[in-house]
Amino acid sequence: MKKMVFGMKYNYYHKIRQLFVYLKPRDKSRDGECHRCGACCKFMADCLFLKYDDEGKSICGIQKIKPYTCTKYPLNKKEHHTRDVCGYRFPEDSE
Numbered sequence: 001m002k003k004m005v006f007g008m009k010y011n012y013y014h015k016i017r018q019l020f021v022y023l024k025p026r027d028k029s030r031d032g033e034c035h036r037c038g039a040c041c042k043f044m045a046d047c048l049f050l051k052y053d054d055e056g057k058s059i060c061g062i063q064k065i066k067p068y069t070c071t072k073y074p075l076n077k078k079e080h081h082t083r084d085v086c087g088y089r090f091p092e093d094s095e
Contacts, residue, residue: 024075024076026072026075026076027075027076027090029091030076030088030089030090031089031090031091032086032087032088032089033087033088034088035085035086035087036057036058036059037057037058037082037086037087038050038052038057039082039085039086040070040073040074040081040082040086041058041060043081043082047060048061049061049062074086074088074090076090077090
């Protein structure tokens, strides 16, 4: 059973929390590029719009109107939960 926070399933609570977190500016030290692994779209809950192409690379089903929170991930090192597979890095990740 999923953990409950404020009466909501944790994955929904997390998504709402992320909306407010992503109103902050992105750390300018972020480097790298998206590898289209889809890990960020599956973090906590599978995104309804996550699709895969013929090569097995992830793609957003609503790319043209992708939510702002998605385009800014990872915002900073603290919020970089998929660092093992993500193509983005922060200076501290490289040390």
